[in-house]
Every structure is written in structure tokens, then in C-alpha cells.
Amino acid sequence: xxxxxxxxxxxxxxxxxxxxxxxxxxxxxxxxxxxxxxxxxxxxxxxxxxxxxxxxxxxxxxxxxxxxxxxxxxxxxxxxxxxxxxxxxxxxxxxxxxxxxxxxxxxxxxxxxxxxxxxxxxxxxxxxxxxxxxxxxxxxxxxxxxxxxxxxxxxxxxxxxxxxxxxxxxxxxxxxxxxxxxxxxxxxxxxxxxxxxxxxxxxxxxxxxxxxxxxxxxxxxxxxxxxxxxxxxxxxxxxxxxxxxxxxxxxxxxxxxxxxxxxxxxxxxxxxxxxxxxxxxxxxxxxxxxxxxxxxxxxxxxxxxxxxxxxxxxxxxxxxxxxxxxxxxxxxxxxxxxxxxxxxxxxxxxxxxxxxxxxxxxxxxxxxxxxxxxxxxxxxxxxxxxxxxxxxxxxxxxxxxxxxxxxxxxxxxxxxxxxxxxxxxxxxxxxxxxxxxxxxxxxxxxxxxxxxxxxxxxxx
Numbered sequence: 001x002x003x004x005x006x007x008x009x010x011x012x013x014x015x016x017x018x019x020x021x022x023x024x025x026x027x028x029x030x031x032x033x034x035x036x037x038x039x040x041x042x043x044x045x046x047x048x049x050x051x052x053x054x055x056x057x058x059x060x061x062x063x064x065x066x067x068x069x070x071x072x073x074x075x076x077x078x079x080x081x082x083x084x085x086x087x088x089x090x091x092x093x094x095x096x097x098x099x100x101x102x103x104x105x106x107x108x109x110x111x112x113x114x115x116x117x118x119x120x121x122x123x124x125x126x127x128x129x130x131x132x133x134x135x136x137x138x139x140x141x142x143x144x145x146x147x148x149x150x151x152x153x154x155x156x157x158x159x160x161x162x163x164x165x166x167x168x169x170x171x172x173x174x175x176x177x178x179x180x181x182x183x184x185x186x187x188x189x190x191x192x193x194x195x196x197x198x199x200x201x202x203x204x205x206x207x208x209x210x211x212x213x214x215x216x217x218x219x220x221x222x223x224x225x226x227x228x229x230x231x232x233x234x235x236x237x238x239x240x241x242x243x244x245x246x247x248x249x250x251x252x253x254x255x256x257x258x259x260x261x262x263x264x265x266x267x268x269x270x271x272x273x274x275x276x277x278x279x280x281x282x283x284x285x286x287x288x289x290x291x292x293x294x295x296x297x298x299x300x301x302x303x304x305x306x307x308x309x310x311x312x313x314x315x316x317x318x319x320x321x322x323x324x325x326x327x328x329x330x331x332x333x334x335x336x337x338x339x340x341x342x343x344x345x346x347x348x349x350x351x352x353x354x355x356x357x358x359x360x361x362x363x364x365x366x367x368x369x370x371x372x373x374x375x376x377x378x379x380x381x382x383x384x385x386x387x388x389x390x391x392x393x394x395x396x397x398x399x400x401x402x403x404x405x406x407x408x409x410x411x412x413x414x415x416x417x418x419x420x421x422x423x424x425x426x427x428x429x430x431x432x433x434x435x436x437x438x439x440x441x442x443x444x445x446x447x448x449x450x451x452x453x454x455x456x457x458x459x460x
Contacts, residue, residue, distance in 0.1 A: 009035075010059055018049065074304075124311075135209070388400055
């Protein structure tokens with residue numbers, strides 16, 4: 001066999017990406033049997049995708065010293081690991097996922113061959129992001145040879161971070177054997193904090209989180225937080241995420257404490273109306289206010305449940321970037337992501353957030369429970385609070401008017417359901433003694449305005 005065939009083959013694959021044997025034969029000017037022999041000589045350097053006449057070929061690549069092929073695992077609710085398949089890195093930043101069994105939920109029609117132009121969408125939420133993500137990046141950067149600044153990370157930096165340190169990312173997926181070993185060790189030997197020690201430990205953990213120390217997973221969001229496991233008096237374990245306010249009694253600290261109290265009330269109000277929401281608790285310690293939310297992607301056995309944000313689904317399949325939840329809901333139902341009941345619930349949640357002045361209603365703040373088959377279940381509501389009234393970046397409390405959003409006729413039913421829940425929210429916050437007098441007045445004004453809007457819509 002002429003020695004020039006293999007370099008020529010690899011050069012064509014670098015230039016043209018995933019191609020057929022017939023294409024290769026034409027570009028190389030050789031017979032298909034010769035192409036087959038050259039492909040066999042390439043070994044693992046070339047990945048075959050598909051079978052028989054539908055087969056296509058792609059050039060693989062290695063990432064640093066981590067190789068180019070890794071197992072992807074799922075940790076189930078009981079804490080046991082399952083092999084989902086193999087992830088391969090391809091030349092040009094693409095990836096191929098080969099499932100080991102039934103994984104139709106991970107490979108919908110548009111990605112049925114397992115080919116992805118970048119890291120697969122179902123791993124997108126494992127990217128470090130927000131407050132904890134920046135701390136995570138700073139902590140592991142030297143180990144993986146990446147910049148301290150998360151914004152400067154390249155795609156390969158993310159893969160290396162997941163392989164070496166991705167043992168406690170959101171959801172139930174774990175990439176690589178090393179990360180899985182760490183995840184299972186964490187289940188067998190949990191570092192839990194007694195519930196009655198929260199008053200002393202939470203202020204210490206808040207200070208450590210602000211210093212950038214390793215306090216839990218890379219859960220997203222800009223609000224300062226840490227993730228830990230609590231041990232209840234009866235021995236039950238509860239994985240939680242804890243947000244916290246500034247220390248002291250400055251206007252900004254007081255406002256953030258008010259907003260954390262509002263987030264707790266929003267969740268309990270949704271639950272009272274039959275809308276699933278993350279369980280939460282509020283406590284004061286060390287001059288800070290703490291909002292403790294039970295993780296719905298974890299179980300008391302420290303097992304895990306799947307998680308995929310609407311942001312990850314949108315980026316891979318729709319490209320809206322930003323869209324009202326009640327407008328996205330019917331699209332998700334049409335395409336089989338969620339069923340009719342969850343589409344209705346997502347629409348109600350979208351309107352509820354708008355009606356409680358949540359100006360941070362991006363698609364990363366709603367999620368589905370990732371599983372082997374679709375439709376996926378809508379995850380409990382989280383991060384619901386009146387962010388419209390947050391302090392300015394300077395720390396000042398800037399007066400802001402809140403205009404109650406009104407529905408068009410086609411969205412009236414969802415709006416009315418959400419408005420009843422939002423009205424209960426504003427009434428509860430306006431009378432809550434744990435909220436400052438100034439913010440209770442804001443809540444009371446919002447309650448009056450919403451009640452007027454409800455009456456107007458009902459009369460139409």
C-alpha cells in the first residue's frame with residue numbers, strides 16, 4: 001500500500017469533517033477497497049459512524065494527556081453508577097456519543113447519529129458558571145493548565161475539568177472514571193454537617209465561599225452560595241444549596257435579606273397552590289440571612305436525578321436565546337420535550353415570575369428532569385424572587401416602579417392562574433415580620449396593583 005494514503009486520508013477528514021467512503025475514494029482518487037484498507041490502517045484515529053452503506057467517517061483527536069475517548073456514567077437515585085455510553089472527541093471541536101443501551105432521550109432525531117458540533121447538549125449544564133463556577137475555575141485552573149479567569153476557558157479546558165473534578169456537577173451525569181470514583185467516594189463517605197450546627201457553620205462556610213474555597217458543586221447563579229449535605233437528627237441526609245446575604249445592616253444587605261425571604265415565600269406559596277417548587281428554609285446567623293434550598297437533583301441516599309436547563313435545550317435545538325416561558329412551553333410540547341400538563345405548568349410559572357417582578361427569568365432558571373426517554377418531567381420551580389428590586393451594582397437601593405404585565409387573549413388562562421398565586425405571594429410578603437418595613441410597603445403596593453389587574457382581566 002502506498003504510504004501516502006493515510007496522511008491524505010487524515011488531511012481530507014481535517015478539511016471536510018464527517019464524510020462517506022465514497023467521498024473519500026473520489027477525493028483521493030483510489031478505489032473503495034483501497035479506502036477500506038486505509039481506514040483499517042488508521043485504527044482509532046478514524047471513527048466509523050453508522051453501519052453498512054450509511055457509514056461515515058470522522059477524524060478523532062486527543063485532549064491534552066486525557067486521551068480522546070471517555071465513558072459517560074449516570075448515578076441513579078440510589079447512588080449506583082450506570083454506564084450510558086462512550087464520548088469521543090473529534091477533530092474540529094466536535095464530539096460523538098455512542099450509547100451503550102437505550103438513550104433515546106439523549107439522542108433526539110436531529111442528533112440521532114450521535115454527532116455533535118460541540119460538547120453534547122446534555123452536558124451543557126455541567127459547565128462551571130456563576131458565583132460557584134468562577135470559584136471552581138480558580139481552584140482547578142492550575143491542575144488542568146487553564147486560565148484562572150473562567151471567561152477565558154477554551155472548550156478543552158471544560159472537558160479536562162469534568163474528567164478530573166466533575167464529580168458533583170448538577171444532575172446525574174459524570175464523565176470519566178476518575179470523576180466517577182470521586183463521586184462514589186462522596187456517597188460512601190459524605191462530609192455532612194449536623195442541622196443543629198448551622199448557626200455556627202453557615203457563617204464560616206459563607207466566608208470560605210467568598211474566599212473561593214471548595215464549598216460544593218458548580219451550581220449556577222450569581223448570588224453568593226455554597227452547597228453542602230446536612231445530617232438531620234434522625235440521620236437522614238439532605239443535600240442543600242445555601243444562598244446568603246451580605247453581612248451587616250447596610251441597605252444592600254437588608255435588601256438581599258428581603259429578597260431571600262421572598263424566594264422562600266415564593267416557593268412555599270407555589271407549593272400551597274399545588275405547583276412543585278424546591279423546599280427551602282430561612283435562617284439568620286452571623287449577621288447574614290441564609291436561604292437553604294433542598295436540591296431536587298439529589299436524594300437522601302445521596303443518589304442523583306437528571307437535570308437539563310431550558311437554556312441547554314434552547315441553545316441546541318431552538319436558538320431563541322431569551323424567550324418568555326409561556327411562549328416556549330407550546331414549542332417544547334409540540335416537539336415532545338414535555339407533555340401537555342407540564343407545558344401548562346411552565347406557562348403558569350412564567351407568568352408567576354413576571355407577576356412577582358422576577359426580572360431574571362432567563363432559560364437557565366427553569367429545567368427538566370433528564371432521563372432515557374422523552375417527554376421529560378418539568379423540574380420543581382427554583383430561583384423565583386422579585387429581582388426587579390435588587391440593589392444596583394454600586395450597592396445603592398434605587399427606587400424602581402413595577403408595572404404589572406397583562407396577557408394577550410391567548411395567554412389569559414395561564415395568566416389568571418398565575419395571578420392568583422402571585423397575589424397570595426404579595427399579600428404574604430407584605431405582612432411578613434421578617435421582611436423590612438420599606439420592602440413590605442413595596443409588596444403591599446404590588447398587591448394592590450395586581451388585584452386591580454385581576455379584576456380588569458376578569459371583567460373582559
